[in-house]
Amino acid sequence: MKKGKEFHTFRGYQILDLEDKILTSSMEDYLEMIYRICMENGYIRINILSRKLNVRPSSTTKIIQKLGILGLVDYEKYGIIRLTDKGKALGNYLLRRHEIIEEFLLNLGVKETLLKDTEMIEHSISPNTLKNFYIFNKFLQENPSISNFYIKFKEKYKNEDIELTYPIK
Amino acid sequence: MKKGKEFHTFRGYQILDLEDKILTSSMEDYLEMIYRICMENGYIRINILSRKLNVRPSSTTKIIQKLGILGLVDYEKYGIIRLTDKGKALGNYLLRRHEIIEEFLLNLGVKETLLKDTEMIEHSISPNTLKNFYIFNKFLQENPSISNFYIKFKEKYKNEDIELTYPIK
DNA sequence: TAAAAATGTTAGTCATAGGAAACTTTATTT
DNA sequence: AAATAAAGTTTCCTATGACTAACATTTTTA
Structure with a gap:
C-alpha cells in the first residue's frame, strides 16, 4: 500500500501525465498562443506562430498536425489555422x-x-x-x-x- | 532588440536552460534524494535510490555516472554513492x-x-x-x-x- | 565453498520536441 | 506569365531520460 507520498522524477511525472492528459506541455503552449491570436485575428499561420514561440516552422507544422488530429484546430496543408469549438474552450482555459x-x-x-x-x-x-x-x-x-x-x-x-x-x- | 517579453514553449525554455544550468530537472531530483538519505545514512545505493524515485536501476546508474563526472558524488561501479562537498552544498540547496x-x-x-x-x-x-x-x-x-x-x-x-x-x- | 539470490551495468529501444537541409507550394514582383 | 521570394512541409538528425533484456558482479544462504 503506497502512502501517497511516493517521489518521482520530473521526467517520471511527465510520463505519468501522458496517460491522462490530452496535451503535452509544449502542445499547450502552442494552443494557448493560437488562442491569443485567433481571438484577435480569427486565424493564424505557421510562420507567425513560429515567430511568436521562437521555434522553427518545421516544429510548428508537426505540432499543428497533432492538434488537428485531436480536433482542436481546423487546418490543412499550406492553409490557415483556426480553432474549433473544442480548441477555443481549451485555449480559453489555458489563457x-x-x-x-x-x-x-x-x-x-x-x-x-x-x-x-x-x-x-x-x-x-x-x-x-x-x-x-x-x-x-x-x-x-x-x-x-x-x-x-x-x-x-x-x-x-x-x-x-x-x-x-x-x-x- | 527583444523586449524581454519573448514567449517560448516549455521545451524551448528547457533547452535554453541547458546552456547555463549545471543539472537537468531530473538530475536535480536524483541529487535531492541522495542528499536526503546521505544526511541520515552517510551513503546510498543504486537500488534504494531507484525505489525511492520509482525508476529502474538502469536509469539510476546512468544518472549517477553523470553526477560523478560533474564531481557531485563519489562513486565507482558496484559501489556505494556518497556526496562530495560540492554535492552536499548543492543537495542542501535543493532540499x-x-x-x-x-x-x-x-x-x-x-x-x-x-x-x-x-x-x-x-x-x-x-x-x-x-x-x-x-x-x-x-x-x-x-x-x-x-x-x-x-x-x-x-x-x-x-x-x-x-x-x-x-x-x- | 558452491549455489542461489540480489544488485548493478550495458546495450539497445522508445517518445517528445527541438533543429537543419532539401524540397514543394503559394505569393509577389518585374 | 515567368522569375523570384516567401512560406510551409518532409525527411532525417539530436538529446534526454525512461524502459527491457541480457549480462556481470557481489552478497547471502545452504
Whole structure:
C-alpha cells in the first residue's frame, strides 16, 4: 500500500501525465498562443506562430498536425489555422490559467522573471492549486489594507541577502 | 532588440536552460534524494535510490555516472554513492528549495497534490521567485492574525465551483 | 565453498520536441 | 506569365531520460 507520498522524477511525472492528459506541455503552449491570436485575428499561420514561440516552422507544422488530429484546430496543408469549438474552450482555459498565475506571481512581487516563471508553472500545478492561487488573488483584491501591508513587509526583505541561489558555479 | 517579453514553449525554455544550468530537472531530483538519505545514512545505493524515485536501476546508474563526472558524488561501479562537498552544498540547496515551496503551498491550502506540485514547481521557478515564496511564508508566520483570517477567507471559496479545470475530456 | 539470490551495468529501444537541409507550394514582383 | 521570394512541409538528425533484456558482479544462504 503506497502512502501517497511516493517521489518521482520530473521526467517520471511527465510520463505519468501522458496517460491522462490530452496535451503535452509544449502542445499547450502552442494552443494557448493560437488562442491569443485567433481571438484577435480569427486565424493564424505557421510562420507567425513560429515567430511568436521562437521555434522553427518545421516544429510548428508537426505540432499543428497533432492538434488537428485531436480536433482542436481546423487546418490543412499550406492553409490557415483556426480553432474549433473544442480548441477555443481549451485555449480559453489555458489563457485563463496563465493569467491567474501571472497575477498571482505579480502579487507576490515577481517582476523580471514573470513571463518565464508563469509559463513554467502553468505546466506544473494541479487544478486545485490553481484554484488556491486564484483565491489568494481574490484575497488581496478584497483586502487592500493587507495587500499594502504585505507590500511594505516585502520591502524589508528586498535587499536582505537570503542565499537562495545555486551555491556553486 | 527583444523586449524581454519573448514567449517560448516549455521545451524551448528547457533547452535554453541547458546552456547555463549545471543539472537537468531530473538530475536535480536524483541529487535531492541522495542528499536526503546521505544526511541520515552517510551513503546510498543504486537500488534504494531507484525505489525511492520509482525508476529502474538502469536509469539510476546512468544518472549517477553523470553526477560523478560533474564531481557531485563519489562513486565507482558496484559501489556505494556518497556526496562530495560540492554535492552536499548543492543537495542542501535543493532540499531547502523543496521545503520552502512545500511550506508555501501548504500555506496556500494545497493538500492532496502537495508533493507532486512541489516537485514540479521546484524546477519551474527562478531564485528570485523562490525568495518571494520564502518571504510570503515569513509574512504569515509573523502575522498569525492575518494567517487565520486568510484561512477563514479560503473556507468561503472551498466549495464554490470556480471552473478551473480542463473544459473537455 | 558452491549455489542461489540480489544488485548493478550495458546495450539497445522508445517518445517528445527541438533543429537543419532539401524540397514543394503559394505569393509577389518585374 | 515567368522569375523570384516567401512560406510551409518532409525527411532525417539530436538529446534526454525512461524502459527491457541480457549480462556481470557481489552478497547471502545452504
